[in-house]
Amino acid sequence: MTANANATPVGLDDEAVLLVGHGSRREKSNEQVRTLAAELEGRLGVPVDAGFLELAKPAIPDAIAGLAASVSRVTVVQLSLFAASHVKNDVPLAVREARSDHPELAIRAGAHLGVHPALVDILDDRAAAVEAELGANREEDDVAVVLCARGSSDPDANGDAHKLARLLYEGRAFDRVETSFVGVTEPRLDETLHAVAKHRPDAVVVLPYMLGDGMLTGRIRDGADEFDGAYPYVDVAAGDPLGTDTRLLDVLGDRWQEARTDSVDMSCDTCKYKVELDGYEEDVGGARAMLRALTHRESHADRDDVDEEPHAHDAPEKHVAVCTNQTCAADGSPAVLERLRQKARDSDACDARITRSSCLGRCGDGPVVAVYPDGVWYGGVDASDAERIVSSHLDGDRIVSDIVDQTL
Structure with missing residues (x-):
């Protein structure tokens, strides 16, 4: 069911929504989230306020702090x-820390857009325009x-892309609908286009x-143009992205309703952080996922050159x-945190970022210090152990074995 566009739900006088976007160096993209x-x-x-995971302001903690002054409930959409990883690790980490910072505030976390009939309808319209x-x-024609x-x-995310493509194909007269990716995984766009060309659509x-x-x-459009030039017997063009299509509000409204009624449905059966999937065995473990989120957040570098690869990092060792x-x-x-930072500053060889975290799930075994990417806890x-952790582990890459709690 889609949230009713014409009626204000009962009991919402003290509730607000935070719409979380990724954030971009291109202000046009950030304005889309605000719109x-x-x-x-x-x-x-x-x-409804807008907040961003990175690269734009306000950040999620700042946005939630701003809402906390006027409401008692916030739903994150x-x-x-x-x-x-952003959906499974980074946003949950920010929400968890916000709950700790604002114990008086009820914060519910909603799911991502995912697979939704409204998204399939948008894709169908984008295809019709092309x-x-x-x-x-x-x-009348063979249209691929x-x-x-x-x-x-994350195989879960890639699997949903294939599912959307299949749903777009079902019940429509397309000759075929294929899935491709612009980076990270395969098949890449050029590979898929060359394969499609063999069927002479x-x-x-x-x-x-x-x-x-x-x-x-832009890269996708460039790829389509290059293919169009290389295959004169096939007409090729790229469509528009989702943009601010009003049907996105149907999806966001549903995700809001799910969150505020505690009925969020995440795909845990295919989550690489919860189950062992072939090729992703080393990713299993909630603690590892949370530390990865911490590392990502702390090491993300805000670069001025927008032509560089997205998500480049200037990460410490x-x-x-x-x-x-x-x-x-x-x-x-x-005291451990401050002593570690002090010893790291005093060291000429230490290339590490030292940050506080919320609960690492080892209550009773603390204070707990986790060092990544080594996976040593x-x-x-x-506080007296700080000098050994810095001089031996961070400087010399030698584990301080007598205080090791576990390795991941």
């Missing part, structure tokens, strides 16, 4: 296409569609499965997380 937030506010009848541009008609997504290291519609008209959408949740804090973890750490 959708304003339109969603009109749809739901509750205040994610403007993410698929459930990859067909009209090419002078093709799927009822290539749905091109960003690509992820009359036209090929390339659909960028992106929210905004940014760098990756090691990342150290110190649990400062209630139990570890009572055992002295704040120290337990029962005293």
Whole structure:
């Protein structure tokens, strides 16, 4: 069911929504998130603010802090296409920390956009627009569609891209609908286009499965143009991204309703952080996933050159997380954190970022210090151990074995 566009739900006087976008160096993309937030506010009848995971302001913690002053409940709705690391790790980490910072505030977390009939309808309309541009008609001509997504290291996210392509194919007169990716995983767009060409369709519609008209959408368009030049017997063109299509509000409204009624449905049976999938065995483990989220957030570098590869990082050699949740804090973890930072500053060889974290799930074994990418966790750490952790492990890459709690 889609949230009612014409009625304000009962009991929402003290609730607000935070629409979370990824964030971009291109302000046009950030404005898209803000536009959708304003339109969603009109749809739901509750205040809706926009927040960003990275690269734009306000960040999620700042946005939640701003809402906390005027409401007692906040529902986080994610403007993410698929459930990859940002959805599974980074946003939950930010929400978890916000709950710790604002214990008086009830914060519910919603799911990503995912697979939804409204998204399939948008894709169908985008394809029809390209067909009209090419002078093709799927009822009379052999029209092939290539749905091109960003690509992820998470098989769950890539699987949903294939599912959307199949749903677009079902019940429609396309000759075929194939899935491709612009990066990270295979098949890549050029590979898929060359394979489709062997079937000699009359036209090929390339659909960028992106929210905004940014760098990756541009690459997809460039790929379609290059293919069109190389295959004169096939008419090829790329369509528009999802943009601010009002049908996105239907999806966001549903995700809001799911979150506020505690009925969020995540694909845990195919989540690489929860079950062992072939080729992804090393990713299993919630603690490992959370530390990966910490590392990503702390090491993301804001670059000025937008022509560089997206998501480049200026990461330190090691990342150290110190649990400062209630139990570890009572055992002295704040002193451990400050001593580690002091010893790291005093060292000429230390290339590490040292940050506080929320609970690492080892209550009673703390203070807990985790060092990544080594996957070494120290337990029962005293402030006096900080010098050994820095000089031996961070500087010399030698584990301080007598305080090792576990290795991941």
